[in-house]
Amino acid sequence: MDKTHYNLIILGAGPAGLTAGLYAARARMDHLLIEKGxxxxxxxxxDWIDNYPGFPDGISGFDLSEKMAAQAKRFELNSIFGxxxxxxxxxxxxxxVLEDGPDVTCDTLIICSGAHPRxxxxxxxxxxxxxxxxxxxxxxxxxxxxxxxxxxxxxxxAVQEAAHLTKFASKVTLIHRRDELRATKILQxxxxxxxxxxxxxxxxxxxxxxxxxxxELSLLHRDGTESVLKVDGVFVLIGVLPNNEMLPLDLLKADxxxxxxxxxxxxxxxxxxxxxGDIRSKEVRQVINAAGEGATAVLAAEHYLTNLS
Amino acid sequence: xxxxxxxxxxxxxxxxxxxxxTPTLVDFWAPWCGPCKAIGPVVEALAxxxxxxxxxxxxxxxxxxxxxxxxxxxxxxxxxxxxxGEKVDQVTGAVGKAQLIELIEKxx
Numbered sequence: 001m002d003k004t005h006y007n008l009i010i011l012g013a014g015p016a017g018l019t020a021g022l023y024a025a026r027a028r029m030d031h032l033l034i035e036k037g038x039x040x041x042x043x044x045x046x047d048w049i050d051n052y053p054g055f056p057d058g059i060s061g062f063d064l065s066e067k068m069a070a071q072a073k074r075f076e077l078n079s080i081f082g083x084x085x086x087x088x089x090x091x092x093x094x095x096x097v098l099e100d101g102p103d104v105t106c107d108t109l110i111i112c113s114g115a116h117p118r119x120x121x122x123x124x125x126x127x128x129x130x131x132x133x134x135x136x137x138x139x140x141x142x143x144x145x146x147x148x149x150x151x152x153x154x155x156x157x158a159v160q161e162a163a164h165l166t167k168f169a170s171k172v173t174l175i176h177r178r179d180e181l182r183a184t185k186i187l188q189x190x191x192x193x194x195x196x197x198x199x200x201x202x203x204x205x206x207x208x209x210x211x212x213x214x215x216e217l218s219l220l221h222r223d224g225t226e227s228v229l230k231v232d233g234v235f236v237l238i239g240v241l242p243n244n245e246m247l248p249l250d251l252l253k254a255d256x257x258x259x260x261x262x263x264x265x266x267x268x269x270x271x272x273x274x275x276x277g278d279i280r281s282k283e284v285r286q287v288i289n290a291a292g293e294g295a296t297a298v299l300a301a302e303h304y305l306t307n308l309s
Numbered sequence: 310x311x312x313x314x315x316x317x318x319x320x321x322x323x324x325x326x327x328x329x330x331t332p333t334l335v336d337f338w339a340p341w342c343g344p345c346k347a348i349g350p351v352v353e354a355l356a357x358x359x360x361x362x363x364x365x366x367x368x369x370x371x372x373x374x375x376x377x378x379x380x381x382x383x384x385x386x387x388x389x390x391x392x393x394g395e396k397v398d399q400v401t402g403a404v405g406k407a408q409l410i411e412l413i414e415k416x417x
Contacts, residue, residue: 038349065343099407129402130382130401136344139339139344140383
């Protein structure tokens with residue numbers, strides 16, 4: 001990589017970053033997209049997406065990520081594989097420190113670093129990760145053929161992935177801390193009609209045990225009683241934490257959860273720095289609004305660059 | 310991951326590949342696994358950087374049910390490090406390059 005300065009750098013290649021890349025490439029902006037893994041981000045963890053318009057029969061997360069990447073690349077998206085360790089956003093020219101290779105600099109930055117599944121933070125969880133504790137039903141469901149698994153959570157991801165697990169497991173028990181699901185109604189209807197899916201309401205997971213692999217999940221119920229569920233796997237799907245370890249959180253005025261607040265045009269507290277997708281401080285985290293924010297962020301970046309020159 | 314830079318290993322040749330004195334890192338993956346794809350570029354880069362010192366191979370768990378079962382694999386990607394046929398350590402999930410280097414260095 002000879003060139004190290006760009007008008008625009010996009011950090012991350014999930015739906016927000018790939019849409020930003022598409023818009024930047026079509027605008028013929030001097031741009032670079034940096035992704036540390038594969039294009040797609042968290043949609044790679046999703047087995048099926050039925051709420052992204054334009055795909056009347058739905059589409060797998062895997063296929064959607066490939067299509068988004070292919071579309072941006074058709075317009076000569078400039079992307080590299082790299083891991084950003086830290087950045088200096090205190091100067092008009094922003095500097096990003098990469099794990100491998102020289103620093104890169106830019107006039108505008110769009111942060112689309114996304115989020116990752118939130119762990120429960122209970123005893124046994126870390127020790128048994130990969131040995132029955134999983135955060136990706138799409139990845140690991142086939143290992144639980146004819147077994148009994150628990151899903152912890154009550155949102156869209158938990159309910160959708162619980163249904164996916166019933167294609168393999170003999171029984172799936174969904175544990176939710178409240179007495180009703182947060183998931184969208186059509187997912188709830190399907191879940192309640194699924195004979196392999198059982199529900200334990202008003203309960204939290206307190207401990208995961210097992211020697212070679214997961215054997216038991218301990219539960220605390222709202223009435224103060226406790227019980228133990230014999231399961232072969234525990235899928236933890238209770239929301240997300242921000243991928244913010246490379247970000248200057250004070251400067252960006254991160255919220256209490258570590259997400260980055262922006263205005264309606266995705267501008268952060270730092271001039272020339274935008275944030276789009278799941279890293280943004282917001283209530284709704286969907287593929288569709290991540291993509292929309294990616295587009296908005298490029299237009300905000302263009303506007304900033306115009307005023308700069 | 311599905312790279313051409315990293316050779317495939319199967320149930321049939323698993324023992325001979327991992328039995329080597331040269332440490333061997335096996336990346337257990339499947340085509341339907343997004344995080345396996347995500348970790349792919351990191352594994353490829355390490356295969357280049359450690360060429361001659363560590364053998365890095367991949368096993369498709371769909372095509373090879375025996376070995377993943379033997380090692381109790383319940384999640385992918387899982388990367389297991391072997392030396393002279395013995396398991397040294399393992400990591401699960403799309404971890405970063407630094408964490409994989411830490412794993413590999415345990416056998417060097």
